[in-house]
Every structure is written in C-alpha cells, then in structure tokens.
Amino acid sequence: MSTLVLLRHGESVWNAEGLFTGWVDVDLSEKGEEEARRGGKLLLDAGVRPDVLHTSLLKRAIRTANIALSAADLHWLPVKRSWRLNERHYGALQGKDKAQTRAEYGDEQFMTWRRSYDTPPPPLADDAEFSQAGEVRYGTLPPELLPRTECLADVVDRMLPYWYDAIVPDLAAGRTVLVAAHGNSLRALVKHLDDIDDATIAGLNIPTGIPLVYDLNEDFTPRKTGGEYLDPEAAKDAIEAVKNQGK
Numbered sequence: 343m344s345t346l347v348l349l350r351h352g353e354s355v356w357n358a359e360g361l362f363t364g365w366v367d368v369d370l371s372e373k374g375e376e377e378a379r380r381g382g383k384l385l386l387d388a389g390v391r392p393d394v395l396h397t398s399l400l401k402r403a404i405r406t407a408n409i410a411l412s413a414a415d416l417h418w419l420p421v422k423r424s425w426r427l428n429e430r431h432y433g434a435l436q437g438k439d440k441a442q443t444r445a446e447y448g449d450e451q452f453m454t455w456r457r458s459y460d461t462p463p464p465p466l467a468d469d470a471e472f473s474q475a476g477e478v479r480y481g482t483l484p485p486e487l488l489p490r491t492e493c494l495a496d497v498v499d500r501m502l503p504y505w506y507d508a509i510v511p512d513l514a515a516g517r518t519v520l521v522a523a524h525g526n527s528l529r530a531l532v533k534h535l536d537d538i539d540d541a542t543i544a545g546l547n548i549p550t551g552i553p554l555v556y557d558l559n560e561d562f563t564p565r566k567t568g569g570e571y572l573d574p575e576a577a578k579d580a581i582e583a584v585k586n587q588g589k
C-alpha cells in the first residue's frame with residue numbers, strides 16, 4: 343500500500359480577484375499563504391509524512407508546498423517539478439474577470455468553458471498580454487506541446503505521462519508522495535484515480551489548501567473512492583466557494 347497526498351495551492355491573488363488564471367504565474371494572497379501553513383499543520387497533526395514532493399512550474403503551487411512543508415518541518419524533502427502538473431491553460435480567458443465573462447456570454451457558455459470535459463476556450467495569441475509563449479521555463483518543451491488553450495481532456499492527456507513516469511515509480515518504491523498542483527490538474531488526476539466519467543467530472547471541485555489523502559492499492563487504485571480530506575468540514579465549504587465563482 344502507498345499514500346498519495348494531493349494539495350491544491352492556497353488562494354492566489356487572482357482567485358481573490360475572480361480572474362481566470364491558467365498558466366499566468368500569479369502569487370498567493372495572504373489568505374493563500376495562511377491556507378498553505380494550515381495545510382502543512384494538518385499533515386503534521388494527522389501524522390502524514392510525505393517522502394517526496396512533486397509540483398507544477400507555477401509559483402502558487404511551489405510556494406504552497408514550501409510553506410506547508412516548512413509548517414510540517416519538512417523543508418528538506420526532495421522535489422521534482424513538471425509543466426505537466428500546471429493548471430489548465432485557460433486560452434483567451436486568461437486574465438479575464440469570471441463574473442464579467444459570465445454576464446457577457448451567459449451561464450451555459452461560461453460553464454462550458456469552465457467545466458465541460460472537451461470544449462476548450464478560444465486559443466490565446468502568442469503576442470497577447472497573458473501568453474506564456476517564449477517563457478524561458480518552457481524553453482525545453484517541444485514547441486508543439488506548449489498549449490494555447492486546453493480543455494480538461496487535454497490536461498488528462500498531458501498529465502498522465504507524468505503520473506505513470508514520475509509519480510507511480512515513487513509510489514512503487516513505497517514513498518508517500520505529495521503533489522502540490524492546481525484545481526484543474528488535480529481534477530484530471532482525481533478523474534483518473536477514481537475513474538470518473540466525462541460528464542460527472544464537471545461537478546467535481548477541489549478546494550484550496552486542504553490536503554486530500556489517498557491510500558492506494560498495489561495497482562495504484564484508491565482503497566477508498568474520493569480519498570479523504572484532512573479537514574472534511576472546511577473542504578465542504580471551500581468546494582462550494584469554488585463552485586460558485588463568477589456568480
């Protein structure tokens with residue numbers, strides 16, 4: 343048996359402002375830093391001690407992990423990072439106000455862009471203000487892999503190779519693995535773990551800063567579907583808040 347801990351970053355400055363974020367590298371808000379600290383304390387109190395950390399290349403996930411691990415006195419943990427754990431690229435919606443987008447395009451289009459499995463938002467032009475084209479951190483990626491927009495299906499496709507090639511080997515070696523990532527990259531991973539169908543995944547939201555712990559069988563399937571949040575009450579409220587963004 344192995345243990346996988348999923349941690350969505352704490353509230354970011356753009357979460358607080360209600361803006362679509364995607365690959366834009368915004369920092370944590372003060373509340374987000376506090377959520378990250380609390381996430382680390384929850385790990386410590388529950389006696390869940392990760393052996394290795396995996397993060398995206400975005401600072402809101404990296405800083406959340408650093409803050410949480412320092413609260414758990416685990417600063418020294420080995421770390422691996424990959425663009426494959428990045429948030430879903432939100433295309434032309436990156437930087438746009440969620441409530442305004444909803445008012446302008448209507449509920450149905452807004453929710454299709456936000457939560458449908460296979461409809462991506464319009465692509466973002468390389469010369470647009472919030473484009474990541476040309477960023478040095480993605481310089482080693484084959485150019486055709488750098489997204490200009492993504493739906494959740496695209497995230498599943500680019501995340502799964504990392505799951506099998508980098509995370510599963512750590513689990514197979516008996517390590518407790520902490521993955522610090524994002525709302526939609528973690529939704530992609532949970533979809534895979536819990537074998538959730540394409541329609542049902544639309545209703546699943548991940549709260550910020552609350553560790554979600556999965557005990558896994560030998561074949562890396564969950565012993566309990568859905569895993570367990572270390573603070574289930576707080577998770578319930580926070581999931582509602584994510585669901586209602588843009589309202």
Ligand SMILES: O=C(O)[C@@H](CO)OP(=O)(O)O
Pocket residue numbers: 357361362363364365429430432456525526584587
């Ligand atoms: O803006 C984003 O990148 C994501 C996560 O914060 O938002 P949503 O929950 O609307 O997919």
